[in-house]
Amino acid sequence: MHQLLPFIVIGLATGAVYGMAGVGLVLTYKTSGIFNFGYGAIAALDVYLFYFLHTDHGLSWPLTALVCVFVFAPLLGLGLELIARLLDGASDTIKVVSTVGLILIVAALGQLWHPQTTPSFPHFLPQSTVHMLGVNVTWEQIIIFVFSLVASALLYWFFLAVRLGVVMRGVVDNPELVAVCGDDPVRVRRWAWVIGAMFASIAGLMLAPALSLDGVTLTTAVFASFGAAAIGYFSNLPLTFAGGLLVGIGGALFEKYAATVSWVGGLPPSLPFIVLFIVLVVTPRARLASRRPTSVAPVRRSYQAPTRVRLVTGAVVVALLALVPSLQADHLIVWSAALIYVILFLSLGLLVRQSGQISLCHLGFAAVGAAAFSHLAVGAGLPWLVAVILATLIAVPVGALVAIPAVRLSGVFLALATLGLGIVLEQVFYPRHFMFGTSSIGIANPRPMVRIGNWDLASDSGFYYLLLIIVVLCVLTVAAISRGRLGRLLGAMADSPLALETQGTTSTVLKVLVFCIAAAMASLAGALTGMLYQYSVGTYFRSFDSLTLVALVVIVTIGEPWYAVLAAIGFNVIPGYITSSDTSTYLALLFGIGAALSAHGTRGGTTPRALRHLLDRLGGRRPAQPVTSPSSPSDDVVAGSAGSAATASVDVPARPARMGSGLVVQDLTVRFGGVRAVAGISLEAPAGAITGLVGPNGAGKTTTFNACSGLNRPSDGRILLHGADVTARGPAQRARRGLGRTFQRIELFNSLTVRQNVALGHEAALAGRNPASQLIGTPAQSRAVAAAAADAIALTGIEHLADQQVGLLPIGQRRLVELARVLAGRFDLLLLDEPSSGLDARETEQFGRVLLEVVRQRGCGILLVEHDMTLVRDICDRVYVLDFGALIFAGTTEEMTRSDEVRAAYLGDVAVTANAAAADAAAADPVTATATADQPTTDQPAAFVPATVGQDTAAAER
Numbered sequence: 001m002h003q004l005l006p007f008i009v010i011g012l013a014t015g016a017v018y019g020m021a022g023v024g025l026v027l028t029y030k031t032s033g034i035f036n037f038g039y040g041a042i043a044a045l046d047v048y049l050f051y052f053l054h055t056d057h058g059l060s061w062p063l064t065a066l067v068c069v070f071v072f073a074p075l076l077g078l079g080l081e082l083i084a085r086l087l088d089g090a091s092d093t094i095k096v097v098s099t100v101g102l103i104l105i106v107a108a109l110g111q112l113w114h115p116q117t118t119p120s121f122p123h124f125l126p127q128s129t130v131h132m133l134g135v136n137v138t139w140e141q142i143i144i145f146v147f148s149l150v151a152s153a154l155l156y157w158f159f160l161a162v163r164l165g166v167v168m169r170g171v172v173d174n175p176e177l178v179a180v181c182g183d184d185p186v187r188v189r190r191w192a193w194v195i196g197a198m199f200a201s202i203a204g205l206m207l208a209p210a211l212s213l214d215g216v217t218l219t220t221a222v223f224a225s226f227g228a229a230a231i232g233y234f235s236n237l238p239l240t241f242a243g244g245l246l247v248g249i250g251g252a253l254f255e256k257y258a259a260t261v262s263w264v265g266g267l268p269p270s271l272p273f274i275v276l277f278i279v280l281v282v283t284p285r286a287r288l289a290s291r292r293p294t295s296v297a298p299v300r301r302s303y304q305a306p307t308r309v310r311l312v313t314g315a316v317v318v319a320l321l322a323l324v325p326s327l328q329a330d331h332l333i334v335w336s337a338a339l340i341y342v343i344l345f346l347s348l349g350l351l352v353r354q355s356g357q358i359s360l361c362h363l364g365f366a367a368v369g370a371a372a373f374s375h376l377a378v379g380a381g382l383p384w385l386v387a388v389i390l391a392t393l394i395a396v397p398v399g400a401l402v403a404i405p406a407v408r409l410s411g412v413f414l415a416l417a418t419l420g421l422g423i424v425l426e427q428v429f430y431p432r433h434f435m436f437g438t439s440s441i442g443i444a445n446p447r448p449m450v451r452i453g454n455w456d457l458a459s460d461s462g463f464y465y466l467l468l469i470i471v472v473l474c475v476l477t478v479a480a481i482s483r484g485r486l487g488r489l490l491g492a493m494a495d496s497p498l499a500l501e502t503q504g505t506t507s508t509v510l511k512v513l514v515f516c517i518a519a520a521m522a523s524l525a526g527a528l529t530g531m532l533y534q535y536s537v538g539t540y541f542r543s544f545d546s547l548t549l550v551a552l553v554v555i556v557t558i559g560e561p562w563y564a565v566l567a568a569i570g571f572n573v574i575p576g577y578i579t580s581s582d583t584s585t586y587l588a589l590l591f592g593i594g595a596a597l598s599a600h601g602t603r604g605g606t607t608p609r610a611l612r613h614l615l616d617r618l619g620g621r622r623p624a625q626p627v628t629s630p631s632s633p634s635d636d637v638v639a640g641s642a643g644s645a646a647t648a649s650v651d652v653p654a655r656p657a658r659m660g661s662g663l664v665v666q667d668l669t670v671r672f673g674g675v676r677a678v679a680g681i682s683l684e685a686p687a688g689a690i691t692g693l694v695g696p697n698g699a700g701k702t703t704t705f706n707a708c709s710g711l712n713r714p715s716d717g718r719i720l721l722h723g724a725d726v727t728a729r730g731p732a733q734r735a736r737r738g739l740g741r742t743f744q745r746i747e748l749f750n751s752l753t754v755r756q757n758v759a760l761g762h763e764a765a766l767a768g769r770n771p772a773s774q775l776i777g778t779p780a781q782s783r784a785v786a787a788a789a790a791d792a793i794a795l796t797g798i799e800h801l802a803d804q805q806v807g808l809l810p811i812g813q814r815r816l817v818e819l820a821r822v823l824a825g826r827f828d829l830l831l832l833d834e835p836s837s838g839l840d841a842r843e844t845e846q847f848g849r850v851l852l853e854v855v856r857q858r859g860c861g862i863l864l865v866e867h868d869m870t871l872v873r874d875i876c877d878r879v880y881v882l883d884f885g886a887l888i889f890a891g892t893t894e895e896m897t898r899s900d901e902v903r904a905a906y907l908g909d910v911a912v913t914a915n916a917a918a919a920d921a922a923a924a925d926p927v928t929a930t931a932t933a934d935q936p937t938t939d940q941p942a943a944f945v946p947a948t949v950g951q952d953t954a955a956a957e958r
């Protein structure tokens with residue numbers, strides 16, 4: 001134990017800093033919803049300023065520290081708060097990439113500031129020692145530990161006891177409520193960013209003396225606090241601090257054994273990331289739930305040039321590339337590297353752009369490919385082609401391993417997990433003999449010793465042509481994926497994983513599948529990189545560069561595969577021609593700025609209208625029908641009303657009906673923490689009938705729907721679908737068993753067209769959970785999908801919108817598309833959540849007729865949540881009424897209109913509302929009673945015509 005004490009002391013000091021940094025990080029994450037990957041960038045900038053003022057210009061260290069912590073850091077915090085506000089409503093990918101951009105900027109600035117040598121940072125705190133418990137402890141260590149502990153404790157106390165801190169906690173849960181209470185949420189968040197930046201600054205200054213002053217080292221040093229934050233579940237401050245201590249002490253102890261125990265080598269610096277990865281993988285998903293976005297992400301206009309234009313452009317580009325060995329022989333290696341990077345960018349694009357998943361460890365896959373190829377081709381002596389194929393395939397299980405967090409997590413947590421994994425791969429595995437070993441020349445990666453006529457594949461130009469062929473094949477593969485079923489599913493998953501799952505595709509399998517494909521392609525690129533230089537070393541595949549790759553894939557917004565070509569030119573070719581030592585750094589700075597500002601790129605389309613028109617004309621495509629702006633209030637009127645649905649008779653195309661018995665909900669209770677949203681309700685929605693589920697706002701209707709479709713977990717009760725208990729089944733399984741649904745807050749695949757959206761209503765269940773069927777569909781299936789989509793589109797009268805991008809349509813039309821999508825599916829029980837909101841009276845009436853005919857001709861059942869009581873009266877066979885989560889009425893619509901209890905519930909008459917069921921519920925669960933008492937009830941007339949018709953801003957789907 002005595003031998004361990006010095007290491008524990010070191011670990012305590014470093015760990016306390018990690019803990020304090022983690023506490024600041026968690027503070028901003030909790031209050032803004034933005035996980036600041038660039039947290040280390042704040043620390044690094046402060047360290048630079050400290051060095052500049054104190055070391056370069058002789059300012060005393062206390063004064064310099066004051067300037068850094070109390071002036072510069074708050075300014076940085078204010079700047080970051082501005083960026084964070086820009087990011088509100090942006091996708092997780094953009095949020096991650098923006099903050100990653102800060103890292104790239106600061107790393108580049110650091111490099112530009114001290115390009116040649118990286119100076120070391122001075123120890124500004126006293127280095128004298130005291131003897132404690134038999135160990136010599138420096139005053140620096142004592143001060144760091146005590147200061148970090150006190151700062152973190154103060155912040156915790158501030159959160160608990162000071163009004164601003166309490167409001168900061170409130171802003172996390174309900175910014176609107178904070179505003180109603182007279183506090184400005186923006187001001188509150190600004191404070192959080194300022195305090196977070198100050199904590200980062202202090203952490204940077206305390207860690208810096210042990211580090212060299214280069215940007216990468218400094219920005220990534222504070223990454224260690226991510227591990228601490230993970231231990232605190234990104235929300236608990238004391239646990240985060242304790243996590244920091246654990247990581248610090250663990251790292252120091254590993255350090256002790258690293259010299260003697262060979263397997264420990266590389267582990268000490270990676271420990272925070274191992275912890276991060278493990279915590280993310282094992283933590284229950286609900287604990288890591290992201291905050292609900294406060295605004296809706298703007299929709300980007302999708303545009304693809306006509307096929308003819310794309311083919312011709314592709315042929316021209318390939319022809320030009322084929323001339324490179326003749327025209328640019330001096331730069332052949334640069335162009336060869338660019339070709340390889342096209343493959344890398346394409347594979348990363350499959351993840352980031354097409355499926356909306358962030359991987360920050362992509363070069364790790366490439367490293368696996370390079371190392372595997374070398375060991376197979378040189379070590380095992382396998383023929384070149386066999387070694388290449390096996391090296392490509394070897395990354396598949398690695399991709400599947402990375403997909404474990406992807407399956408469970410999404411957005412920022414997936415980014416964190418992959419960041420951790422990339423760093424662990426680099427620090428722990430790269431130096432091992434089964435990867436690159438420790439030799440500085442690395443491991444041999446031979447080119448193919450094949451000559452075909454005059455074409456020597458091992459020569460530089462011969463290898464270049466081989467690369468060109470491989471790249472063309474990869475581009476064609478990715479194009480085939482994009483245009484096929486997998487591409488549609490990936491696009492759908494990126495837009496709305498929730499909707500895809502409830503249409504019948506198991507997205508966990510889809511995520512694993514796409515990770516495996518992307519990993520295999522990256523692995524191939526890695527093997528080719530090794531072959532290009534004939535040797536490969538770990539530094540070709542630095543985990544930090546994975547961040548740059550992701551930034552490039554996001555900021556180059558043009559379509560596939562051109563983004564990959566442009567990104568490769570930016571990353572490889574430009575530095576090959578402009579050979580100044582700073583070119584790469586300036587480029588990294590540019591990429592960083594682009595990434596930091598990428599939130600701007602999400603607004604509107606990316607291809608200028610004039611260019612689109614020109615390309616369309618060249619490709620012989622008819623100009624697209626203009627779509628009315630979704631922002632105009634008048635657009636809420638449904639343009640589709642002129643379609644066939646407006647005709648009096650409704651012809652419902654037959655669908656093979658499975659004719660089960662319907663849906664049965666038994667004693668369902670759903671709780672959210674202390675709130676009992678649904679209290680022991682039972683209801684039935686039989687096949688061949690329309691059943692209404694009504695109630696005032698907050699009554700528990702959507703929660704009941706979510707429980708039926710598997711989106712929330714009931715605390716009690718059972719859900720039976722056609723007689724089978726599906727309570728433990730996921731949403732996709734329930735969908736495949738015939739349960740279809742629409743959403744109160746419309747869930748469409750915004751980047752796809754109306755036809756593609758509707759087709760997915762049928763195709764998603766065919767894709768199911770089998771990787772092979774997710775990859776590709778049979779021709780018979782394609783015909784069935786197309787026919788089902790055409791029928792549903794005609795039924796809802798939206799033929800004229802079929803080729804429009806859904807995200808650009810007004811709300812009323814979007815509702816019809818969502819209805820068409822569920823009608824295209826092979827569902828025999830439909831849950832429709834306020835489907836008529838956004839429709840006018842005539843359209844609602846017609847809509848009701850469509851539903852009646854669907855039920856009559858297909859024999860399916862419908863459970864309808866609706867505020868329009870006229871529609872409910874007209875089409876429902878039976879109605880259930882909820883109030884405060886309890887069932888207060890079940891019967892026919894006539895009985896409902898005569899019910900005093902229902903009338904009272906809608907009118908908010910407390911005396912009458914206190915019926916037996918509600919009173920029981922309140923007595924059994926006073927928390928619910930208190931919580932729901934605050935719910936706004938709809939102030940409706942006795943006819944129950946709601947005030948909410950036409951609105952689409954109701955509570956988000958939970």
Ligand SMILES: Nc1ncnc2c1ncn2[C@@H]1O[C@H](COP(=O)(O)OP(=O)(O)OP(=O)(O)O)[C@@H](O)[C@H]1O
Pocket residue numbers: 672675676677695696697698699700701702703704744931932935954955958
């Ligand atoms: N994820 C959640 N976390 C906490 N409380 C929730 C959550 N989802 C719903 N609730 C609460 O459960 C209750 C029922 O909400 P629900 O959305 O099911 O009502 P609703 O009848 O669909 O209302 P509306 O007609 O306004 O959509 C409300 O008190 C709501 O605040």
